[in-house]
Amino acid sequence: RPVVLLEGFFDTQELETFSAHGLQAVVHHESQLELLESTRLKRPISVWLKVDTGMHRLGFAPGAVKGVWQRLRRCASVGDDVRLMTHFAWADDPESPMTDRQARAFEEAVQDLPGERSLANSGAILGWPRTHADWVRPGIMLYGATPFLKGAGADHGLQPAMSLRTELIAVNRCRRGETVGYGGAWVCPEDMPVGVAAAGYGDGYPRHAEAGTPVLVGGRRVTLVGRVSMDMICLDLRGHAEAQVGEEVVLWGEGLPVETVAQHAGTIGYELLCRISPRVAYMETEQ
Template identity: 50%
Template sequence: MHRQPQVQINLQALQHNYLQLKKLAPNSKLLALLKADAYGHGMLEVASALPDVDAFGVARLDEALALRTGGIVKPIVLLEGFFHADELEQVVASNLQIVIHHIDQAEALLAANLSTPVPVWLKLDTGMHRLGILPSDYVDVYERLIASDNVQGPMRLMTHFANSDDLTSDATATQIALFQSITVDLVAEHSLANSAAVLSRPDTHADWVRPGLLLYGVSPLQGHTGRDHNLLPVMSLVSSVIAVRDVAAGDAVGYSGSWTSPKATRVAVVAMGYGDGYPRAAGNKAEVLINNQRFAVVGRVSMDMITVDIGAAAVQVGDEVLFWGPNLPVELLAEKIGTIPYELLCNISSRRRIKFNYANQTE
């Protein structure tokens, strides 16, 4: 029977990665990031498989409410805070924590009539220049919030690194120094380290670390894979061969004839395409794994199919095809097509089936 495109999620690997992260940052609490459906891995299932985590981080209110509806009772932090003052009522009702990253948010929180104070993470812009209170305003906003009955103390202070995945950049050290100079006299827990900093800057682990990609067994550092850090890939993207064809020398394969066979060969047609979230840019660049052998993707990636040059290999209809997972890291595909693993994981289409299991990870 042919296997349709499927995402397989290894929850045992997820738990292994969580324990490894605790070893990497043994003195820090762990805020596990579940935004974008847990980077494509299934937000509720991932949260349910991590009962010992200290807190979960999501981007927006709808993600937090989905977790609460699914029975998750752990602390949940809204990394983008609230978008409108009307959402504060739901924040309180659902026992959520909020990041304050703009003065307008601070003013709305101070002016609100809340039945219960809200835990707050106050974000400082140290150089990312995306979200965060400006350094010149930060202490004043902190003092006003900490004095408010709407804020549950103690507050947590945070920033976000722009270049921590670049080990040659001085930008992270500059951001650290600015954060420390602004917060030195403020009583609060600190959170600086994202996934890359968890690996490369132990001096930033502080009270809380915020791993995202690492939790799923994927490295944010260029030229590295999760295996380099004793992490296991949680997601495998698989499908199957649906046809095998003989191709003569000089035959063009697929749309626009972007690949012409240099010699007589065989191609496998695989049920996977950009409609499933496999990147169109992978054509003529990527490799897949069939029967533990690597084969090149040739021709254009179509909406529902790709073609693979299998030569004389003993590949037949129904054989499983691995696009990324154990033995074929998603980091390698990202590097070949000029993107990042985050995008590949998050872009898997909802048309694919997803299977959760605790199967042992193979080498």
């Protein structure tokens, strides 16, 4: 299956690697265009010409697109087809008019140019069907999470594809007035059980998750207390007083949307899903 690298290549060696492995490159900058024109490859590469319709991150200005397309078509290092793409900056907001404006700007810029088109990221796949074109680029929705500013993946019929799990390694009895964690940031309001789970910011759990962030222990919802440590978190087990050492702890996944955890940590689901530490063991399951 074709592999498209969305940032393209940045030097001759990388360009030759694209050629050797049949990788497709997004061309978004004059320096890449010049490199293609000055390099003789053993095998031409397939390219996507990126149009900057409002993201102002990567891509050629709409008025320059036809000239760039012509240069790519004349270039011996480029294959027969030049595909066309853009990226939406506001697709996470279903109420924003900007995605429609970007789509129109793209259509005007590539008018009369042949080649497959790709516009839609996850937000546009769900919210702007007319932008689906030839290829869509799902990202966060592949994890079963929402691309939008509010809600969760389940709102759109998506199921979580990733769960972050650990286990209880201790259950302690704490007395009223005792503090939990670094800095004594949380004070026990009564005599209560406090669990310790083997996961922390060193594993990718958000350090800024606040007290009250939900966690599942044995399928029961409990909450985080105290500061997140590097390797551990502490949990209020008053709602699951019978919890035992070794019991499964779900930090996000089925029954606990990653978006909920992200909201409590002042971040977005994207960040949590892509920041899991290399020390965390991955297991694939089929359902």
